[in-house]
Amino acid sequence: MIVTNYGQIGGDRGQGTVWPGTEKEGRIAEYINRGGWFFGGIVPADSSNSSSNAGLDTLVSEGTAAWSVVDFPEMFPHYPDERSAIQVRSRDPNSPFFSPDAVSDEDFISVYTDTFNVSGNFPFVPPKHRRPLGIEVVEKSYQFSDSFAADLVFFDLVIRNVGQNHIRNFYVGLFVDDDIGCLFSNTFTDREDAVGFMRVNAFGDTVNTAWILNTDGDEGCVAGTVGLRILRPTRRIAFNWWSSDVDVFSRDDWGPTTPDVYTGRPNTDDPVGSPVYDSEKYRLLSNGSIDYPQFDLQKNEFDPRIPPGFPNDPSRFLLSAGPLGTRDSTISDPSDEMFGQTVKMFAPGDSVQFTLAIIGGEGDSSKAKTQGTFDPHAFVDLGRNSVIASSLFDTPGVDTDGDGFAGRDVDGDGIPDRGDGVPDFKGPEPPPSPRLTVFQQNRQVTLDWSAADPQRPGYDATDPTQPFNHINPFLSDDPATEFDERLDFEGFRVLRSESGEPGTFEVLAEFDLPHNDFGRNTGLSFRYDDHASDGSVFYYAVVSFSRGEPEIGLESRQSSPFSNLTRVVVSSQPSTGFTQKIxxxxxxxxxxxxxxxxxxxxxxxxxxxxxxxxxxxxxxxxxxxxxxxxxxxxxxxxxxxxxxxxxxxxxxxxxxxxxxxxxxxxxxxxxxxxxx
The missing domain is CATH 2.60.40.1930 (Macroglobulin (MG2) domain)
Structure with a gap:
């Protein structure tokens, strides 16, 4: 995926988002042609503009334009120092870009603003571009090499108000021009694209993910799908799509008008088609609409509510959230256009945050080619990956900042379904190690972890420190089964080392759950005896390991041996008297x-x-x-x-x-x- 330091992703015709790919040699699957950030808010009117008698201005600054030919981007780097260049960091110690400050295996960091006046160098600049909101954006994108996260790219934005105005009801969104197909092939066209919105995945998880597909799969080349999910903030999300006529200057575009899902407002004044003016773009950023999908995935056809001809026009959409701000304020000035309204205020010098994930859903190329369409299973994969993206960003049940809050329990089952609001960007934890008791008698070392046995009297099935109760928030529970598939414990391993140093442990025994397709199905044990000679020194530990989910690349994970590591010096059988030298x-x-x-x-x-x-x-x-x-x-x-x-x-x-x-x-x- 191409990232830039001017608020755009993708390259506008050519390998914008080339993933998930195709197995066909010499063919490159593109899922997003280009996309760009939209930043919108309401500010006091420009008093220097004598033709304006309005009290407020609605402004939208764009990283890329909704119509790249007639419109113009407004975000640019303009620093004379190193911040004008994209920085690269990696958590991989073998990478030339290794940094202890890195979050992922590939961090790209850029800084840009909308305050760089470029109109003097470009004569074809609409007047509105000459007035910025006054914002600076620090954009960080993250990609992880872990197989379960290979289909995810995160964009984490910190937006600072560097202007002099208090910005009211500030919204952020990503505009996407998809143009899905196989690049450099005779079959490539942007007339078979469709977009939609997945509220709930196949397992009943709320995912709120916008999706993109090619309706005929382009001969199996683009069998999958790509989704976008806003991870922060999530209180008011909008998804608006439209079809754009091929004639650049035509107003024959079309898009649905959908009521605000939060207030019920009918949104009849929304733009119908491509938004051109700032006021139209802001309406889409802030209208709270969730448009119906262009394409019915079950019936495999375009929605009949779309007027004839428009399904074949190129589709574009805007996924947005807000309002963002640092405080609420009720407008008390009767002469103010927003008198009586409570708004979010984004004050000069303050910063707000916005996080979005681009998510891949893998499809089977052979199946798509045979069926002459996309692979429907790609949407199952997309739904799973959306859960992984959310959990990787802010892991449920993890108290990241140590304030005692580990996330909300939405469904009342005693298990946090949401994170604590502090980003983690970390993968799933293994089940905890069991509580271990070690004793020896007559050259025999006995390890006992029966406190972890769920059949033991008094066992607490809600105790999260017990291995059997470990919930993996990266997995989805299938409501059609009695078993909770999020429970991710598989077994125990008994380890021994002569030094206790990392990398020196040998596995003495392994016990795992029976009757499944993972491991050796030995059945579980909660006790192990080891025999050693007098004077021997060993370090013992019992670790837990998970099952994972190989289908989505989630590997089995093992707990650390150092949580219950015990040093044992083997001696002879204890005595009540003085039988040996002390x-x-x-x-x-x-x-x-x-x-x-x-x-x-x-x-x-x-x-x-x-x-x-x-x-x-x-x-x-x-x-x-x-x-x-x-x-x-x-x-x-x-x-x-x-x-x-x-x-x-x-x-x-x-x-x-x-x-x-x-x-x-x-x-x-x-x-x-x-x-x-």
Whole structure:
């Protein structure tokens, strides 16, 4: 996809949005010829224009024009510094554009404004272009290499008011001239395109996605579809399409007039056809209409409400949302045209945000060619990918900013269906690791995670920290089945490492759900025994892994071993008496090299081969009592100390004496050294 630093996507005839592609050699499938941002708002009238006696002006600044031949774009880079060029960043450490600030595998960042006066260099500029809204746009586009996100491109805009006017009821939209077909082929034409709007996908998810298709599939070359979804803001979305006559100066264009879905306003004053003037473009940006589809996907025919002749004209559309602003204001001046209305105010110096995803829906070229149309399954894929786009942008159930809110539960099932309003741009999380208990007895290490067993008495089926309850918001639930397909847990893996370092773990065992087409169908277990020789040191972990959804490229994901990683020093069978020499590990203790249950800076040491019930007292060489530990564990011959004294403070470096006493009164002594 071509992106620019002047508010346009696509190249206007030639590889604008070339995706999802075709398998036919030498043929390139184009789904969007060109598109561009529309920014519209209401400002005080220009007092320098003596011919105007109106109090307010309606202005729309365009990244690309609705009619590229007779109209003119208004967004341009004009900085003398590096912001005039498109910046490239990547999160891939092997990329020459690697940056720790990157969001995706391919970030493009550009800055442009509508304040660059180009009219002196272009004599054919309508007068309206000489008055900008006064905005600066920072556009960031993101594309991810993850297979589940391969059909998504995100556009994240930050729009700043750099002018002197308060802009009222500011709207943002993307205008699209689709022109779908196989480029550089004899079959290419823009007369078979159709657009529409998908409110709900095949699984009942609300997706509010505009779509584009080629009605005959162009001999299988364009079997799929492309959609656009506004991800931020979502409170008032409008979708308006029109057919444009091939005669540039003709007013014989046509488009439906659809009532405002939010207020019921009939919108009878909407432009019928291509919007030419700013007032007409603003009407489409702000009218709240969701036009009916040009093409009936079930009947495989154009809508009969379209006048004869117009279905074969090139189609264009505008997808928009708003109003955006930083505060609400009720107009109290009786002389103001908007007196009594409550408007969104976009003040000078303030910024607003707008995010949109362009989404691919893959179709089967062979099926489309055989049927002589597009592949209907492409719309199933589009609906799924729209859910993925929304979840990738703002993942439901994730409290990104840590304020305690993880998203709204729309359907009342206890599971957040919406994000917290703070963008994530991150893929799905694996199911959480189970709570793990590790104990050893007579050279046998036992790992127990039965707390994760859903058959255990008292198990909480609503606890999101339990692996079995893991909901993957990137998946859709099929309402026709009893099972919730969003539940994405498949099994456990038992891991062991000699060092505990990343990349050093071996899989001792794997247990997964039976009776499905994933994994080995071993059935689940919640306990594992490992045998090792005396003195062996191992790091153990039990991780959870998901099933994923291979059909949409969502791979199985595994939780981190470091969430329940446990270090074990294998020793002989615990005893109630003094059967072996007692020592301290490590000795000497050095800062950062002690023992912990997880990796990190060591802050503890162990007394090894202590009886199962004993009292450990620690002293300085002068006899000052430092700490007392009570050990009572029939399964363990080790007692851990966190190096804190009776007052809770870290002990000072030096030599220490310890004594170990059993209930019968027998005692053993030793010493150890603490270094910093």
């Amino acid at each position: 020592w301290v590990e490590p000795n000497p203790y050095m800062e950062g090299q002690g023992l912990e249950s997880t990796l990190g800076r060591g802050t503890a040491l162990d007394f090894v081969n202590v009886p199962t019930r004993c009292t450990i007292r620690i002293f300085t060489p002068d006899g000052d009592h430092v700490q007392t530990l009570v050990h009572d564990d029939p399964h363990s011959s080790r007692a851990r100390w966190d190096l804190r004294n009776k007052g809770g403070r870290r002990v000072a470096p030096g030599l220490y004496i310890f004594s170990v006493e059993i209930p019968a009164g027998e005692r053993r002594e030793g010493r150890f050294l603490v270094l910093r």
